[in-house]
Amino acid sequence: MSITEILFWFLSAMALGGALMMVTSKNPVYSVLWLVVVFFAISGHYILLNAQFLAVVNIIVYAGAIMVLFLFVIMLMNMNADNEPQKNKWLKIAGAVAGGSLMLVFVAALRQTETLQAQQVNMGGEAGLIKTLGKTLFTDYVLPFEISSVLFLSAMIGAVVIGKKGD
Amino acid sequence: MPINYYIILAVALFSIGVAGVLTRRNAIIIFMCIELMLNAVNLLLVAFSKMHYGNAVAVSPSAVAGTEAQLFVFFIMVVAAAEVSVGLAIIVMMYRNIHSVDVNFLNRLKH
Numbered sequence: 001m002s003i004t005e006i007l008f009w010f011l012s013a014m015a016l017g018g019a020l021m022m023v024t025s026k027n028p029v030y031s032v033l034w035l036v037v038v039f040f041a042i043s044g045h046y047i048l049l050n051a052q053f054l055a056v057v058n059i060i061v062y063a064g065a066i067m068v069l070f071l072f073v074i075m076l077m078n079m080n081a082d083n084e085p086q087k088n089k090w091l092k093i094a095g096a097v098a099g100g101s102l103m104l105v106f107v108a109a110l111r112q113t114e115t116l117q118a119q120q121v122n123m124g125g126e127a128g129l130i131k132t133l134g135k136t137l138f139t140d141y142v143l144p145f146e147i148s149s150v151l152f153l154s155a156m157i158g159a160v161v162i163g164k165k166g167d
Numbered sequence: 168m169p170i171n172y173y174i175i176l177a178v179a180l181f182s183i184g185v186a187g188v189l190t191r192r193n194a195i196i197i198f199m200c201i202e203l204m205l206n207a208v209n210l211l212l213v214a215f216s217k218m219h220y221g222n223a224v225a226v227s228p229s230a231v232a233g234t235e236a237q238l239f240v241f242f243i244m245v246v247a248a249a250e251v252s253v254g255l256a257i258i259v260m261m262y263r264n265i266h267s268v269d270v271n272f273l274n275r276l277k278h
Contacts, residue, residue, distance in 0.1 A: 008168060012176050019180055019203055023187035028195055035199050038180075042206050049217050054209075054240055061244050066202065066251050073255050074195060077262050092190045099186025106178040110171070119170045122220045127233035128213075136234045137241070148245045155249035162256040 004123065007048055015041035028074045032067055039063045049121070051128030173214035180207035194258050194268040198251075205247050209240045 018037035025031050039062045046055035110117070126132055137145055180203060187200035216236030226232075258268060265272050 004168065008172065012172075015176070016179055016183070019183040022199065022203070023183055023191065023196075028193060031196055031199060035203065038203065039206065042210055045210055046213060049213055051213050051217075051237055054213060054237055057241060057244060058206075058209075061248055062202070062206070066248060069251060069255055070195065070199065073259060076259070077268065079193075079268070095189030096186050098189055099182045102185055103178055103182035106182070107175065110174055110178075117169070117171055119218050121168045121170050121173060121214055121217045123168065123217070125217065125220045125233060127216070127220055128237055133234055133237060133241075137238060141238055144242060148242060151246070151249050155252050159252045159256040162253065163259055 004048065007044070011041045011044040011048065014038075015045070028079055029071065032070050032074065035070075036063050036067050039067070046128075048123065049128065050123060050125055053128060053130045053133045056130075170214060170218050173211060177207045177211035177214070180204075180210070192269050192271055194261065194270050197270065198254055198258065202247065202251070205243065209243055212236050212240050212243075 015038050018034045018041060022031045022034035022038065025034060039058060043055040043058045043063070046052070046058060184200040184204035184207065187203070188197050191197055191200070213236065216233055219236075220233040261273070262268055
């Protein structure tokens with residue numbers, strides 16, 4: 001077993017365990033912290049795939065910005081585990097069974113694809129380096145890049161308008 | 168590393184997200200499960216791009232071969248960040264109106 005495989009299995013276990021703990025923990029603050037663990041595991045996967053730019057962006061944007069936003073909102077609302085709504089146990093079981101069935105369907109569909117299963121993931125390559133991606137982003141994809149800045153501006157204005165007090 | 172492993176990992180993460188959306192009633196946790204699903208898809212996109220990387224280099228040995236999917240993931244992250252800011256504003260608004268983030272209280276359009 002090579003070091004890459006050991007890292008792959010460790011990061012996969014970390015991501016799946018963190019995701020399960022995120023869904024099952026009662027306190028929303030713990031959920032956010034477990035989701036940060038999942039994001040770090042996924043960033044580790046990106047580094048393993050030599051997609052270094054995406055790993056850094058994932059940590060900065062998701063674990064750094066979005067999760068802090070979630071934490072702020074949760075702390076502003078002053079939620080604790082006591083006012084977590086109680087609900088039917090059967091609905092919970094039905095939701096878990098539905099998610100499991102979805103996974104079963106996906107895996108069953110995967111089992112029928114012999115040509116895809118034979119493919120290997122190429123761990124090396126320079127496609128994920130910041131230099132390569134930056135060059136492509138600012139030559140071929142410069143129009144989507146600028147449009148996304150307009151999207152950010154409108155999202156910012158929208159958040160302020162929605163969150164404004166009054167009426 | 169076979170592509171199978173990445174597909175099954177992403178499918179498992181996505182299914183956990185779906186199960187979380189179906190079982191939890193807290194709007195913030197439902198939103199976090201949606202983020203988890205987005206990340207599972209991003210991971211699968213990068214894995215597939217790395218799977219096709221060898222073929223892309225063989226066809227056209229340029230510097231930009233294999234970067235498209237990673238830029239796609241970058242733009243998905245951009246859109247997700249914008250979506251989170253608006254979505255959290257909506258959740259804050261909902262908390263201000265009904266003093267709860269339980270989605271069961273949102274079963275009518277007017278209160």
